[in-house]
Amino acid sequence: MKMLTGGCACEKVRYECTDVPIVQLMCHCRDCQRSSGTAFSAFIMVASDRFRYLKSEPAFFETVAESGRLFRRGFCNHCGSQISAHWPTRPQLLLLTVGSLDDPSKFEPTAETWLARVPSWHPLHPSTVKFREAPAEGVKERIEAYFARRTQS
Numbered sequence: 001m002k003m004l005t006g007g008c009a010c011e012k013v014r015y016e017c018t019d020v021p022i023v024q025l026m027c028h029c030r031d032c033q034r035s036s037g038t039a040f041s042a043f044i045m046v047a048s049d050r051f052r053y054l055k056s057e058p059a060f061f062e063t064v065a066e067s068g069r070l071f072r073r074g075f076c077n078h079c080g081s082q083i084s085a086h087w088p089t090r091p092q093l094l095l096l097t098v099g100s101l102d103d104p105s106k107f108e109p110t111a112e113t114w115l116a117r118v119p120s121w122h123p124l125h126p127s128t129v130k131f132r133e134a135p136a137e138g139v140k141e142r143i144e145a146y147f148a149r150r151t152q153s
């Protein structure tokens with residue numbers, strides 16, 4: 001069953017995901033600000049083996065994140081839309097940008113990271129769990145619980 005579908009502005013890159021989100025979060029780190037062009041990135045984390053690109057794959061740009069880990073952002077090399085992101089050292093996880101979803105209203109954020117970088121003009125979400133930096137406690141537990149549930153069923 002298709003749970004999430006989306007793609008870029010020119011539709012060169014399209015994707016679908018067949019499982020529920022693991023974690024939904026907003027990150028305010030400087031890399032997310034630079035790549036999104038605004039105050040934060042909004043992501044839905046899914047399992048990469050329940051996800052596929054339908055037409056062409058995005059292009060990737062790799063940075064060392066503020067956490068110190070390598071981080072690879074996927075974008076359409078034609079229209080420039082941000083599509084996805086992942087840690088090369090954790091290939092089982094994939095982040096989808098909320099703006100690339102066909103229905104961004106599906107986003108239900110529970111966590112915000114890198115509050116230390118939030119500019120004073122940006123309002124925060126009223127009900128997320130907030131972390132000054134990364135890694136976020138509670139996020140790791142959700143990831144572990146998701147994969148534990150999968151191995152049981």
Ligand SMILES: [Zn+2]
Pocket residue numbers: 008009010011012013076077078079080081
């Ligand atoms: Zn495109």
Ligand SMILES: [Zn+2]
Pocket residue numbers: 027028029030031032033041114
């Ligand atoms: Zn970030």
